[in-house]
Amino acid sequence: MESKLTMYKQQVIRRIFLCCLPGLLYPFSLLAQQAVDVAAKADTTNIRIGEQIKLQLTATVTSAQFKDANFKILFPVLPDSLDHFEVVTRSPLDTAVNQDLHILHQTFTLTSFDSGHWEIPPMKFEVFGGANAASDSAVTLPIGVDVNTVAVDTTKAFKPIKSIRSVPWNIWDYWLYIVAGAAVILLALGLWWYFRKRPKKQPVVRTATVTPYELAVQELKVLKEEKLWQQGDIKQYYTRLTDILRAYFEHQFNIAALEQTSEELLQNIKPVTKLNQQRDKLRSLLAISDLAKFAKLQPTADEHEDCMRKAEEILEWTKRGEQKAESIKQKA
Numbered sequence: 564m565e566s567k568l569t570m571y572k573q574q575v576i577r578r579i580f581l582c583c584l585p586g587l588l589y590p591f592s593l594l595a596q597q598a599v600d601v602a603a604k605a606d607t608t609n610i611r612i613g614e615q616i617k618l619q620l621t622a623t624v625t626s627a628q629f630k631d632a633n634f635k636i637l638f639p640v641l642p643d644s645l646d647h648f649e650v651v652t653r654s655p656l657d658t659a660v661n662q663d664l665h666i667l668h669q670t671f672t673l674t675s676f677d678s679g680h681w682e683i684p685p686m687k688f689e690v691f692g693g694a695n696a697a698s699d700s701a702v703t704l705p706i707g708v709d710v711n712t713v714a715v716d717t718t719k720a721f722k723p724i725k726s727i728r729s730v731p732w733n734i735w736d737y738w739l740y741i742v743a744g745a746a747v748i749l750l751a752l753g754l755w756w757y758f759r760k761r762p763k764k765q766p767v768v769r770t771a772t773v774t775p776y777e778l779a780v781q782e783l784k785v786l787k788e789e790k791l792w793q794q795g796d797i798k799q800y801y802t803r804l805t806d807i808l809r810a811y812f813e814h815q816f817n818i819a820a821l822e823q824t825s826e827e828l829l830q831n832i833k834p835v836t837k838l839n840q841q842r843d844k845l846r847s848l849l850a851i852s853d854l855a856k857f858a859k860l861q862p863t864a865d866e867h868e869d870c871m872r873k874a875e876e877i878l879e880w881t882k883r884g885e886q887k888a889e890s891i892k893q894k895a
Contacts, residue, residue: 603706608706612676648708819831829845
């Protein structure tokens with residue numbers, strides 16, 4: 564009887580255990596679903612002060628986990644400074660696919676300026692999964708790194724300072740300076756030649772403007788003062804006298820008097836009223852002048868004076884002619 568009772572109790576206990584077993588295994592199955600493989604790997608564990616280390620953090624998950632909307636893994640956030648290490652650069656998070664696995668990885672560049680043996684601390688990954696977003700964590704192992712100083716051999720004595728070594732002179736070492744100096748010299752010579760040959764500015768000559776009448780009066784006055792006929796130079800006297808009148812006619816009345824004979828001149832003055840009114844005086848003066856110049860006539864002293872007087876009267880009569888006097892410039 565007791566044996567039957569014992570068997571009955573064992574059956575009841577077995578049934579109760581079997582009923583509770585799924586509930587006991589559920590958390591472990593959930594953790595198995597969230598389990599990821601994380602790792603921290605350094606490209607070297609032995610450096611000198613100031614040299615750099617490449618630290619790569621990886622997390623390997625399955626395709627099912629990667630595609631699960633409720634699954635998420637957070638990489639550790641490294642500050643700019645760790646114990647005895649400085650973070651120089653950090654790469655963005657990247658993903659690689661290897662068959663049914665997805666490998667998430669991120670690379671950090673570290674350096675150290677403290678000599679000794681130091682450890683890169685464990686890196687903690689946060690893992691979230693399941694409908695209720697349950698969280699878990701995965702931690703890497705620490706990495707030992709030896710940071711060495713630069714070895715200095717103190718057993719060797721310091722060598723004396725060497726004397727300055729002379730270097731032989733070579734013209735090609737100074738070719739740039741020679742070319743630059745030659746260019747400067749040529750430029751200076753070119754400027755000197757330019758300013759020397761450049762036309763100099765002519766000084767401004769002040770001129771006085773006189774009318775044809777004033778010029779003729781001045782020339783008659785000079786002719787009187789030279790006293791040519793008194794010295795026996797009769798031909799020169801009458802040549803100068805008639806040239807003065809002819810030049811006056813050209814400038815005052817635009818008559819080509821210097822190129823015309825006496826008869827042509829007397830014909831061409833007819834349109835000029837003022838001048839034509841002195842026609843008889845001019846004919847008499849030209850007649851005596853032509854005889855004295857070409858026929859070697861020796862006029863009397865009274866005739867000399869009379870010709871000069873007639874020339875002056877012709878000038879006085881025609882100085883207010885109808886045509887505007889042409890300005891003649893004479894150097895002051």
